[in-house]
Amino acid sequence: MLVHLALITWGYAGGRVTAVPGTFWTLTVDYPGMLLALAGTVCLILVVVTSVRAARSRLRHESWHLLHLYTVKDLGDGSRLVRSLRPGTRVLVEGPYGRLTARPRTRDRVALIGAGVGITPLRALAEGLPYAPGDAVLLHRGAPLFTAEFDVLARERGLQVHRLPGPRRAADSWLGDGAGPGDDRAVLLGLVPDVAQRDVYLCGPDAWSASVRRTLAAAGVPASRIHVEKFGW
Template identity: 40%
Template structure:
């Protein structure tokens, strides 16, 4: 490490001793309000359908199929817009729910909307076919070719089908994050193409000014949220804070830290444990954002992220040059000390998950005597932040326990061992585990195993804090 990098890292280590503005914890009512509005929107859509006549004629198959097709189409459209809103990253909603929860609901809402859309297309086609010559395929072609907006809707539907297929876990695991991120943008195009036919041909737009006001308002609110929180706010923060790469420092084999300087970073509403989507303006590929968590508490003029070489975006980090400009989107994430219930902290990390725990130690501060860190790593000599963690242990009383060794065959979160079960080992490592609160960061399956053993050791779910990068 060069002399200049030593000076920078020294300043990061002192971040906990420097008073930084405390960010207010999210208000609970934001979570309740957002969830209630989503449910209410489905109720309103159903009520408008009923007010429009519902099922008027039960004789034959044509009329019931057409009217039920209208209802499933309205539900699909409403859920499609809710799905977009879930990932719009509205700050108050994101801080209340967390990105991992929102991403899971986004996924479930997307699949529900997709199947309702398929049902809508099928029922509408069946209804029109029964009212005409009874030929399903010919009716489907006539609808697409002759009705206003239907050709665009068909193109949008194909794009949404493509995104849904690639969202199936088996397919998604085969994609790099960068490829998935690029392909997922086609969902926005699919939504934009699929919805206009509702305006031009939808019966619900024709019969009621109230229905037209509702749908236009929902479209406008969704578009406004996307523009405001996915485009305008990130651009404003990037321009105002003017982040640039200060230095890139090797931390361990395949792991580097990127130090960034900027303008008035104390005004950036971020705290330890949160992440940004980063775009480094270093050449081709800069448009693809990558999520990296802060690996040190934010300082008034300095931020740090630590990146493991695991893909195209992360691999580029080691080649960044000082002075490279950076665009940011965020901060996001709820794995912060705002969740703290005042108990002694137990931090448990695996692999590159230590980056989040390292930042949280800065935010917890030296006053929290009795903090314990369990760090799962193959080899202590190659552990990320080993010198910094040893320094925290020596100066601030943090007890750092390195869990060294290969992966256990039975899926344990601990390294391979013999004898006592995992819960007994946990209690031996941290005798007062039931009196603490835990912060976890690591691979999803690993965190699932940790949670199970913490519960078995007497810790309640409300005291176990974790968050996953969900994509």
């Protein structure tokens, strides 16, 4: 797109490099709608730049979130109507709702447990929640996601990260085959010995989350401190 704009300007300038700046100014200021088009182009470029993983890892969540694009799933009459919105329509966005926010938190220490793309809201919590070094621990089941971002949080804020890759070690287990010996409760307590004294945020597929909840209950975590959201798409 930028190359296209440059070539158009160069063409209007008659191929004279020295005339390009003046031609660009004339096109932008004098032609109808060009200022708005320029503003839209700048916003689009900012969205692309702030969507690059390397850039996001160096920006605060609030900085790039304001320029990010949203996807709405068709789940009913209301969400289906989003496709009929015209460009320029004012939109009011509310939330977040559910349990994966700071509102239900009761303890200084937290454990974040997610599977697959269910790690996405937990990543936002890991960035946004206040906690001292060592007071937040993350357990991620599945292929690595947001590795660079979590490495930065581990280095700068003391987030403890435990990755649990590999296929399930058993049909009734939520752990990967590299988790080591012992039942799920023993492995969990080996990774987070004080889990019963923490708030636990959990996000993943229903069956997997149910298995984690059973393990948390067996480890002594009260149901009131297990904050669950399913992540389906």
